[in-house]
Amino acid sequence: MKQLVTLNINGEQHELAISPDATLLTVLREDLGLLGTKRGCDTSACGCCTIHIDGKAVYACVVYAMSVQGGEITTIEGLGENGKLDPLQDAFIEAGAVQCGYCTCGMIMSAKQLLNEEPNPDEEQIRHAIAGNLCRCTGYAKIVDAIKMAADNGLKGQSS
């Protein structure tokens, strides 16, 4: 039996009838068409479905959608402002951090939490922040570069 829920996603309220056992990943992809959040394993191990709930990076595949009513949910589609990309998205393009790109959105969401909490992370902090996001194409080298680049650009932006 489906139940009515209200979810706050990317600043918009969505009223939906969902199954109580539906994961947030399923609801995002199948009910709302927010396809940027990817299913890579469905067992909370690959990180492709990383989103934010109240600013914290979470795997959407292991969260019941019912359980996050009232929380502020942010997906990759919610990044960037006024039609501009988030500095992390720009940096991922610029640094060549995207190959197949299937991990990219989740990777950016994990990095986003890091930069929110630590605007000037060192390499070890960056690597640990994305340790829950698997990538098979890049060896993570240019992803680490991109996050560093976004942090540097953010700091420059603040000082100017």
Add this chain to the structure above:
Amino acid sequence: MSAANIIGKSVLRPDAHDKVTGGRGYPVNFSLPGMLHGKILRSPYAHARIISIDTSEAEKLPGVKGILTHKEVPQKRFSPVFFCPTGAKSLVRDMVALSDRVRYAGQPVAAVAATTEAIAEKALELIDVDYEELPTVFDPEEAMQEGAPQLHEDAPDNVAKNPAFEFGDVEKGFAEADHIFEGVYQTQRVHTCYMEPRVCVVDCDKQGHFTLHSSMQHIFGLREKLAYALDIAESRVTVVKPPYIGGGFGGKLDIGYIEILAAILSENIGRPVRMEQTRYEDFITTARHPIKVYLKTGVKKDGTITAREARSILDTGAHATHGAEVIVVHGLFGVTFPYKCENKKWEGFTVYTNNMIGGGFRGYGCPQGCFAVESQIDEICEELDLDPIEFRKKNAHQKGDPHPFNPAWSLNSYGYEEAMDKGAERIGWSDRKPAGSGEGTKKRGIGIGTQGIWVSGCMGFPDIYEHTGALVKLNVDGTADLASGTVDLGSGQITMQTQIAAAELGIAPENVRLSYADTDTVPFDAPTHASRATYSSGLAVKAAAADAKRKLLAIAGDIMEASPDDLEVVDGEVRIKGSPDSAMPIGQVVQVAESPFIVDTGEGYEPSSPPQHKGTIIGASSLAPPENPSPATALFVEVEVDTETGEVKVLRCVYAHDLGKVINPNAAEGQVEGGIQQGIGYALMENLVFDEDTGACLSSDFLDYKMPTAVEMPREIESIFIETNEPSGPFGAKSLSEQCVTVPAAAIGAAVYNAIGVRIKELPITPEKVLRALGKL
């Protein structure tokens, strides 16, 4: 833009913006109205005969629209491998879509299509299968013994394929040797770990025509194999090329059960059917084959190799599939070709077991061979006190030598020695310490692994497709549309092709758009595999762009009253060579070609330009590359081995590779860094593990199957690209993508030896194996 401003530049990926904002183009996102969802019931037994299947309860479940068992599918035997013709002699056709005999745990036995995935899954639980268990065998050498369970009637001793090569006189070669080295080198089963699962949507229309959207690496192979398995004409199948896929690495180079079963369900029901594999299903669908190599090498005191003899046992699992081809590539490129030696002998066995079937994976048999050959060279050098680089140089092929694969070709560009020299300098090879000489519990070591001969595509291989084509169409706004069958796995084929087309046309790369393609509309393209895309498809794109440019200049010549030979295209403008003032934008020429023949001038009707100027300016190519130039690679690694815990950390990698010419430095580095991650995983941690009694996969998710995360990766990976300018390649390019995956295991094995003085000949080099080798377990 001229070629010099485009080739060798880190042009940004055209697909990157889409991917960082969500990436709608992945096949996993594709859907059609009215689409059903398919699920597969899989056998819990590794070897069994199906006595009966009862689907009556499942059929009653509301929402279930169709069910297939072995009784409802064609029993035509096929090989799923994309890159060989279906009837190729070298393939073994030993699979059917659903059989009454299962040979590995997880083999499909039934399929359901329903209105939702949840209903399809529920229906699987209601299918009642009665199995008769059969005896199993999981070890290939046991499978070859008399009395072992026979998996396929037409494969005595469970040997699916038994290729052998012999050059010179091996007995004489060993007699001439001062020393003979023998060893056994064992590799494990690993998964490519593409991040996007295998997925397809198949739609069979009312006329019986199938349209497929799929995550595979080859649209034409999928068309051919589906038609073959369904026993229908190929023209009844259209495969649409996805804008991009979420990784492949060789793991999407064969038709899966899902495409065939979804197609039959769609035809039966009259609605599109989607099937997406779970990660567990992906883990048991494809893997790099474990190969055990018995290797014997004779050398003179000075390090000259006089003879080499090897025997390779490949565990192909329940079906031959890629095992029929991998064994040959392994024997030739992995074991036989890399070093010069007059007397060589090799025999390979592709052996059936009740393990999961193998598949393609970057390197395709070469990593297993490289680990054996390079590890043994390290042992020889240690024993005879020879420098490993000098030893390799002494036995290596040289620039200008005949290509060992085909003596009609020469190694026209060949930077093997340069790769070793440059890499050695960067890693500090001359400061390398004697094996096991470090102080303390954490010991460091440096090692080298190389691969002197490899491919740029499949030219010269019997039975393997190697031709490709492209279409280039010029638009009135001065841009170009490029269509080809090449699937971008993530490794940058879109970027490379747009750069090459732009360089040939004389326009900016951002003005070339890679457009829609399907098997109906573009020339045949061999798969994105075998390190071939830049060399082979790059040549085809260049030729198609040159064809379009020729037509452009013919019309422009008429308009500008100049011979086409005197024209050039620079920065999107046609110019008379040497006079920039004569410039006419490409778009203006295209406008002339595309405008109506007769125009209304307001004062009457007049021809706009002569008839020979009319028509879309379009260039086409379909060609086979002239050769198969060899790249050459040397990887140097520094490791730290914790002798208390057995943990091996890779601290630093220096990778030097002769790729002819770099098309895009950033993309090339990305290939190397990702390849090294896969190689480190292979060397140190990755392993598909199976229950010894039941054959069930125990490492079927990323919690149990460990691959390197950002934390385990070395902090320094340096790429050195050697540009030898391959004469037959597009703008001098040859291949890059597979050797960075091939060499790490050998280099890391050698570095571990250098650190602790103990050699591990069985991958992966886990802490347990290190501690056991040190006598601590």
